[in-house]
Amino acid sequence: MDKKRTVLLWVRGDIRLADNSALTYAAETGVVVPVYIWEDGKAESLPPGGAARWWLQQALVDLQAQFHKRGCKLILRRGDAARILPQLAKECRATDVAWGRVYDPETVARDEKLAARLRRQKLDVSIHDGYLLFAPETLRTKAGTVFKVFTPFSRACLAAKPPSKPLPPPQDLRGFSQPIKSDILKTWKLTPAKAQWPKGLADDWEPTEQAAHEQLHEFIQHNLNAYKTGRDRPDREGTSRLSPYLHHGLLSPRQIWHAIHQAMHKPGAGSPSAERYILEILWREFCNHLIVNFPTMLDKPLDRRFSKFPYRASAKELAAWQKGLTGYPIVDAGMRQLWNTGWMHNRVRMVVASFLIKHLLHSWREGMLWFWDTLVDADLGNNTANWQWVAGCGADAAPYFRIFNPTLQGRKFDPDGTYVRMYVPELAKLDARYIHEPSKAPPDALRKAGITLGKTYPLPIVDHSAARTRALLGLKRMRADKT
């Protein structure tokens, strides 16, 4: 370590101390001045949504404490990073600037310019990878094109040089000896004002780096072996629930990758389940590679035939979907889980997305924006690419004719209605035979459960079979239209 060097560490999508290449580099190079800059979402394609801002606020509180423990102060600044970084570099007489790469197409170009500008200021700029396992510019098909199909993409990942071992948190940090002006986190008002919301989020989540590791080990110990089938059951704890940690960088994909592979080498664990989980991590890579290479995806369908599709725009229907009042229990349970906890089970995400797009014929953008605001794990790549996937206009997309039957999906993956009962309490007492189709329940069963359809719980806002026919017809017509 060079006592004469001072590294300005720009903390971005990596709110953690362990396996943070930029931080390790900074610690090994000299005095570390970590800074988090709140740009009011102006630098990004989409400003972080409400739930994500709540998470960010909590995570920053923890990061501040972790740096403080190690004799280092996390500086907080608000405004344009392109203005703040050069200025702050002067303030602390920095010799170096380091940050972790972020893959929002809007910031990718901006960051390159920024790096060039800092270098002209005689600063040693280094940009480190960490948000993804594989850099988006490295993986290509044999023909040299960007992968648009998942399976060959995943094969290329598995054949590539495996991600390196995760780094331990730096042993000792040398903080800057003089005070540097810093904002007070609370004044940023990151947490949405809606009174109830943050409380619901706090009941379910602990946004700290330590909690991230506890969750990872909890998952590996209890749910990894049965992941292949368990992941589809919203009524159980079958998924990893790591997505918000991963998105905010409290955990790195490298740490997950290595923890899973380590677990696979234990007896009985080298299972299809572990492989399946790795594939899910690779879907995240795929989605992020897609938006980097096809940035128009953010607001336009990748398959341009869909740009002419006459999507409907009923504010009333959209609101019913958002509030979980569609009359389809599995859809309503999912939408209410999302609103109340900032997260939704993956299987149910597919069902509610299919419902909005194919049953209500609303644009995938409407759903994408709602998820963006309400999910604690909202990731630009995953959210964009997966909504397009469901709509049928994305890469390796679900065929246009795949329309989930919400009743059957409910019966199949929530057979006793446990999940529905948890989030749709007005149906809690209904017999399991009718829980996924209350409109078909005999009057007697409804009475016993204290349900008056259309009053205590809505009647289906669309008829499944009619909606299905309508969607198939519209999509078929679009495909036939060559103009």
Place this chain on the structure above:
DNA sequence: TGAAATGTTGGGGCG
């Protein structure tokens, strides 16, 4: 990482 319609088969009831 579907669902629904349609086709096929085979066992059992029954005249």
Place this chain on the structure above:
DNA sequence: ACGCCCCAACATTTC
């Protein structure tokens, strides 16, 4: 005993 029908169970195809 036999053909006929019904229909569940499974397979195929179509959207």
